[in-house]
Amino acid sequence: MAFPADYRYTREHEWIKLDGNQATIGITDYAQNSLGDIVFVELPKIGDELSVGKTFGSVESVKAVSDLFAPASGKVVAVNQELTNAPEKINSDAHGAWIVRIQLSDADEVNKLLSPQDYDKYVQEEGGH
């Protein structure tokens, strides 16, 4: 599995991509693969405040629910409405199918997240149980 080099990652399997003071957030390919067929995404609303480490929505596959945890704090400026009718986009392109875009309140939080190399190492250990 190749994790994009310009993203940062959480141990809860979200990715975040910086774009100036804004960032887009999604779940990793490892996460979609573990969940299986995704059938439902619960999105936050534009204007909601995300706080780092707290849940802001959920992703459901046929067999399980998985909370979404904010990789960083900030105000929601856009949500990917396409996922409401086509949640399976996350299965086919997890690193492209973004879930929310936020206005970062503290860009420094992103620097504390896992690098692609560290995340890759982390999921290999987790998958190896």
Added chain:
Amino acid sequence: MNAVHRRTGAKMVDFGGWDMPVEYSGLIAEHMAVRTAVGVFDVSHMGDILIRGPQALPAVQHISMNDALRLQRGQAQYSALLYPEGTFVDDVIVHKLGENDYLLVINAGTREKDVNWVRQNVRQFRCHADNVSDYYTQLAIQGPRAVDVVGKLTDVDLSAVKNYWFTYGRVCGLPNTMVARTGYTGEDGFEIYIPADEPTSTRVWNEVLAAGKEFGILPCGLGARNTLRLEAKMALYGHEISETINVWEADLARYCKMEKGDFIGRDALDRAKGEGVKRILVGLEMIERGIGRDGYKVFSESGDPIGSITSGSPAPFLKKNIALAYVPPSYSQIGTVVSVEVRNHKIKAQVVPTPFYKRPKK
């Protein structure tokens, strides 16, 4: 057979102490293959108990709720083992192999308990109960094209094997193999019982996949098995049936033959019938966006807690979010609107007829 499953790309999961494939190519694709074409499941985790001896029939009658006297040789029936309270030890398929010879197919998670319970309760009869679970690999080939796939691998005349009947014949070159027209998917299909050794199991598994290729066969895991049985409203132990739920509540009266004579649990069920049930199993369909899942609470429209979901999931074939739940009989009427608490939100659902899915008649 774990080596072959892993090579096929299966995701494995611990299931009642068994390392089992939960899905291969994807739960939805596997589910749809079974509804529209054919799928194959390794269900070797299922247990098998042989009851043999001159009093095998009275023993089976004593420990199970259906009427085994109605079975002919080569016929099977859905039944259950009950506690004296009329609640469930397990649900089983009883196969009549011969006049003094019955095979009970039991669940994996309850195997130990079932075997001990059966041994204890047939003691007074002249018969022997043997746990033969480890002798067989059980493969389930399910779906409208299952008959075509199995037909390529056997000399058995499958058209003569009706639903819930079984026979013996050569399968993949293995003589005297039991072939039963049974399953847990709500679809036509077969379950075959082959020797449990790894090379034989792997060979047959691969031959089934090869024979099914032209019909679009997919190897299927426990995930699809669960959604298929849920659409067909087939009970799962620990969910719809358990040691605290009785036969009337579980809506399984049609498999419980009170008139056949005494059996374990009958007296309690007789009393319970007079008292009426306090809860009953119903089918729910979510009306609002949201998925009701196992354990989620059910509320009346006015907000009173009335019960909980035993199994709930998106239904891949029906493309609805469905659930089975226990509610008081006053809420069991078709069309009754209730709500399900889905992660702090109340989502509307309504009581619908079950089974949710019924296979089209040919």
